[in-house]
Amino acid sequence: MSFEQLFKEISPEAISDNVFTLTGKDLYAITAGKQEHYNSMVGSGGGFGLIFRKPATWCFIREDRYTLELIQKEQTYTLSYFPQKYKEKMLFLGSKTGRDSDKMREVELTSIQTPSSDMSFREAKLVIECSLTALIPGLPDYFCKQETKNYINEAYREEKAYRKIVFGDITHVWAKK
Numbered sequence: 001m002s003f004e005q006l007f008k009e010i011s012p013e014a015i016s017d018n019v020f021t022l023t024g025k026d027l028y029a030i031t032a033g034k035q036e037h038y039n040s041m042v043g044s045g046g047g048f049g050l051i052f053r054k055p056a057t058w059c060f061i062r063e064d065r066y067t068l069e070l071i072q073k074e075q076t077y078t079l080s081y082f083p084q085k086y087k088e089k090m091l092f093l094g095s096k097t098g099r100d101s102d103k104m105r106e107v108e109l110t111s112i113q114t115p116s117s118d119m120s121f122r123e124a125k126l127v128i129e130c131s132l133t134a135l136i137p138g139l140p141d142y143f144c145k146q147e148t149k150n151y152i153n154e155a156y157r158e159e160k161a162y163r164k165i166v167f168g169d170i171t172h173v174w175a176k177k
């Protein structure tokens, strides 16, 4: 079945899932690249809403993730949300980097190309296509509360790689038919 047979385009306002459940409980796949070469990782947190009047998404991506490298190269990416039954399979995308592995061949999900040539998965229930608008350093100094500064410092003490706050305009939203 083609992408259009599986998914219908909806407006951002028509997303009926709760954003806290989608980002905090269900989690999601962030995918960048084109059919010839693409890569996905698991994302948690972030969200979506309006930025400067435009529907937008944001996620927090550690600066050394291979997916972030591809987002910067292509300037577009997808956020894919899955029914619960695919959660374990989706979590595999967060188990190792695709920089030097065959993760995208090993994952037990089937990739699919959107009409805009972005990549997602047939099993997704909701796909949000984004166009990169800003990459903001998630450094402790930018945050006002000591509690948050401590959290960031503690979380990245060993890795020495901070997260970037990745903002993207929503270009298309697709819901499973």
Ligand SMILES: Cc1cc2nc3c(=O)[nH]c(=O)nc-3n(C[C@H](O)[C@H](O)[C@H](O)COP(=O)(O)O)c2cc1C
Pocket (backbone or CB within 6 Å): 027, 039, 040, 041, 042, 043, 044, 045, 060, 061, 062, 064, 065, 066, 067, 068, 091, 093, 094, 095, 096, 097, 098, 099, 163
């Ligand atoms: C449940 C879960 C949630 C995650 N959330 C994030 C996240 O929000 N940001 C991030 O940078 N990494 C997150 N990760 C880690 C990446 O998904 C993981 O390191 C992945 O292998 C990176 O792949 P890549 O280097 O191929 O892009 C999460 C991993 C798991 C298992």
